[in-house]
Amino acid sequence: MSDALVEIRLRKRLHAELTLEVDLELGTGCSILFGRSGSGKTTTLCAVAGLCRPDAGHVRVGDRVLYDSERGTSLPMRQRRVGMIFQDDLLFPHLSVRENVLYGLAHWPRQERGERLEAMADLFAIGPLLARRPASLSGGEKQRVGLARAIATRPQLLLCDEPISAIDQEGRAVLLAHLGRVQQTERIPVLYVTHSVQEAMALGEQVFVLDHGRVVARGTPLDVFTEPRQLSLARLTRVRNILSATVEQHASDEGLTLARVPGGPVLRVPLVAAPVGSTIIIGLRADDVLLARQPVTGISAQNMLEGRVTEILRHGADVEVLIDCGVRFVASVVPAAVTSLGLEPGGPVCMIIKARSCHLL
Amino acid sequence: MSDALVEIRLRKRLHAELTLEVDLELGTGCSILFGRSGSGKTTTLCAVAGLCRPDAGHVRVGDRVLYDSERGTSLPMRQRRVGMIFQDDLLFPHLSVRENVLYGLAHWPRQERGERLEAMADLFAIGPLLARRPASLSGGEKQRVGLARAIATRPQLLLCDEPISAIDQEGRAVLLAHLGRVQQTERIPVLYVTHSVQEAMALGEQVFVLDHGRVVARGTPLDVFTEPRQLSLARLTRVRNILSATVEQHASDEGLTLARVPGGPVLRVPLVAAPVGSTIIIGLRADDVLLARQPVTGISAQNMLEGRVTEILRHGADVEVLIDCGVRFVASVVPAAVTSLGLEPGGPVCMIIKARSCHLL
Amino acid sequence: GSRPARTAKPEPLAVAAASDLQAAFPEIGALFERETGQPVRFAFASTGTLTQQIEHGAPFDVFAAANEDFIRRLEAGGHVLSDTVAPYARGHIVLAWRKGAARLESLEDLRDPAIHFVAIANPAHAPYGRAARQALEHASLWDPLQPKITLAENIRQATVMIEMGNAEAGIVARSVVAASGVEWTEVDASLYDPIEQTVAVVAGSPQSDAARRFVQLLLGEAGQRVLARSGFSPPGKGP
Amino acid sequence: MSVDLRPLYLTLEISLASTVLVLAAGTPIAWLLARKNFFGKHLVDALVMQPLVIPPTVLGYYLLVLLGRSSALGRFLEQHLGIVIVFSVPGAVLAAAAASVPLYIKPARAAIESVPRAYEDVARLLGRSEWSVLWTVTLPLAWRGIVAGAVMAFTRAMGDFGATLMVIGGRFQTVSIAIYDAWQAGDLSRANLLVLIITVFSILVLWSVSRLTGGRI
């Protein structure tokens, strides 16, 4: 038995050519299940929730074994304490939005129930929809209600199956931020299915890449998505940097926040509404890192970080430069830049990063 | 009466605070209906298809009036010859995938029907699924079958409601290419709902931006997505600079292509597989434009474009700088950058743009 | 449908008969067939039902009712041949109780508190029910026995109620008790109007000759013998 | 004990024919009630249920009044077409159908109403006529309720006694009538035997329907 918070080992034959065979270990935090259509993501979540029976395997959340084919254990769904957000909403059509969200709170004290409902309505901006029936909701509204319903119950494990695919980019950013916050305050392990790198980056502390029913890559988003040898992945994603940083100071007149990456540099990022001392997560696309031989002045970029090239990876017309400046960064450049700057492993380099390129996740 | 191929004017009260009021003119080609969740996109499509009744309006496809509230015309759905792909698949659960796709071809000659089925199966890669029932399909597979079913009938107008939201990025690119091809060979006008700029750019010849039930912007994707005064749009999208350019030269060893923007600069972009002389469309996010007072050297950025600030737009902590360098560019910076660089309308400025920041659309 | 008759069997004679004849009539049918070579098909139902059917043109040849009223009604409507209307048997009611229970001597014994339920046919439409009611009324028992009176759809059901022990006693037809598992004793015939079971040939019968022969057989010695064995007495006479 | 099996055949024949009639007449009514709004819909809905409320014998009587040889319709049919409906197998079929049609319409209507209209709309958009939509989408998606109703109608027709008795005029014997007759005649063992036969028989029929409908229903 591993000492991960959640342990998922499953085998299930789907059809002649596809057998799902996954082995995931999750911590408190959001783990992304990433993979192309038909790779078995939904089936994995269903098996964990008990919606379908795997052929064999073992599922453990904390010290509760939800399923174990050898011991013949298979907890009934209602005892699994697993929240799930479905790909096709599955909101109860005969209940109002309010009743849907309250559905899992039947045994809660009246007042807490009301408070939770309010909190969920705020979080997912569904206040004005509470009295409506799901049939009259738009696609994105349904997804938000589905999220609220599953999260309201404070499950011990949250399974999200492309929960925000129908939501526009603005709403998506807001929801992702909310989800991240929920996940952090409630310390729920989350298994999150998506094929959007943006979502994976924004939420994921860990990514599992599924292909034809098997986990073909796993690790932090940084490792997985920057692992240059994953060619199929490279086609699916855009490489990014993810940094955890502590808010050090706000310069609101300049529209900036200074955040220190532990063991690394101080980043100047667009003003965030987080208190000094709190931890924020910053996403930075490898494409957005500009490289220079030495610091330059008189440009709008707010960050100028000196470091050392650790590795230069080439695949065709793509070049990825790995840089160490206390923490590891990935920069993606065209081959011409490598020659013109004379970059080589071990050599010095300066990263120029716009504040605006640092996205708060 | 306008001379557009398809004319759609609709008014429908959705609830106390929202009345849909749209006025669209489509040509043969793909028109994008873009807008945030709940803005009325699905409702628009439904009204055109006759799935719901608008309060007033006029819908014409070619010389066939599908709906006219004044004349009291409202063609029955089966005579509208409108194909629709639904946000929630709506595949017939009691029919196999094959029967679903063939459903609209009942009156076709036997052989043509078979050929069409085969063509659709190839196009949407659903060959191996033909014998299955929809219930056992994955989310992305369902969407592909839905596309095949609607397109098989050769409708005179195709309505797509986020038809590929559950499909991974790689499959998405393939499907978009296919869709584009279908739409071009069959000359079907398409009204395509999405909130993905990528899709809008890839398919759209025309974009209508819907907000709170109204069309707040319309035009080519280029015009619409670069219009800086569209604040709500700016928040919805990130790609603000869209440039049409001619391929001038390939520097394959450097991994670069040189492309000239008519009336503007030559851009160095990552190597593209387009012949010299052909036209490509380049997308560049305003965030990715770095500004400097004057050209700097020794950095990896391949583009250094001098221009003149025409306007500085501030909204809160966001600053957008409009720059004229033959064509108009938008750069987005933090307020601190404006002061530190001393930017002001009319003054000179230098844009630093990584080749990798220029995306081919 | 009709099958090709190998022995050129004639179309059977259709006889509509009141339910209380179910025991007796099959035998008379056999007699008729032996005598004429023509089979008989019986339709047993309540007299009320059969009357309605005949009024609506049911293709019966003979109607043997459980009383006289309905035949008269049909006669008035021209649904039966007037010249064939004839009483063929007189029915009697009896006091019955469950086999093995204490013997009852008279209607008075029905007052016994051990008797909770007294089954009779529904006097509203069943001739034997009406007779039972008359008898009880004459014995001044109708009102006091009200709480115990239990009505059945017909005389056969009343008998079943007693047989099964749901009703301790009842007043039913002699023609029915004979074939059932109850014990019984006569009820004084003066207590109720005689039940003149009347027969007639149905108007429009395509085989009215055969129908008349059936009526003759019924009224004749052989028929009467069978009826007597079933508990009927000859028409117009006492028990 | 020798048992005449003809009533069983006749019963099967009548109830099959009656079920066909019920399906043919009841389906459009169920569909109308489920999908259309018209004046007097509640009334039609309630009227359709009347055969359940009236004692079957009396129901048969009304059929006689309506179709009997002395009714306007009956006279017309008899004189001009030489058809006598009452006191014949067709009459029994009619009676059984009248008695069982509510059992079909009600669940069929409920099932049709439960079919999401969206599927019908999709079919219409794909160019299908209303008729075709009904057959390829509505009824297949409502099949559980339809089959449940049809099975009930069939079973009820098989068990009909009062209405059939009234209309059939004793010319034929169905199993129900045979049971009743045997019971009336005090021949309980025969009645029980007949009940056993019809029970086994109906179980076989229901079981085959179960199998045919894929083990469910």
Added chain:
Amino acid sequence: MSVDLRPLYLTLEISLASTVLVLAAGTPIAWLLARKNFFGKHLVDALVMQPLVIPPTVLGYYLLVLLGRSSALGRFLEQHLGIVIVFSVPGAVLAAAAASVPLYIKPARAAIESVPRAYEDVARLLGRSEWSVLWTVTLPLAWRGIVAGAVMAFTRAMGDFGATLMVIGGRFQTVSIAIYDAWQAGDLSRANLLVLIITVFSILVLWSVSRLTGGRI
């Protein structure tokens, strides 16, 4: 013509009580048949339909055999609890319920089977017990079929004649029995009047159910 309205009250009382009984007993059976697999399921399914196949009078007779005063059960109830089921209103309720329970179980089962299991699973995942899932998800989503079945059972109970008659022993009169009695006695105008009354009455009842269930049954 003066009409005694007591039979109407009694009919309403009996059929309401019978419907409650049918719902209470039939719902678990319908659910079991719809959602569980067990040995002999087909048999149970077919047996449940038997009251439709047997002539009501004979059904009533079987009830008497089962619950009558000389049956084991009947004797026990009478001697130890002083309850006599036959010839009483409870007996009539039982008879009506027995006659109408198949009309409820069949459509209820079909409707329950048509509820997508996914919704039930969602409810289970949200921590609800099977019982709670049944009440808050399955039955509400199956409501059309449930209501259709309940309405049929109610109507059938209201119209039950044979079984009730057998069990009630004419000690009370339901409208059905009154109609039959009047009709048997040849009092057609009275019979017609009673039919009219029960028809109007049942239309009112069905109409109110229609209204209560949101205009859609």
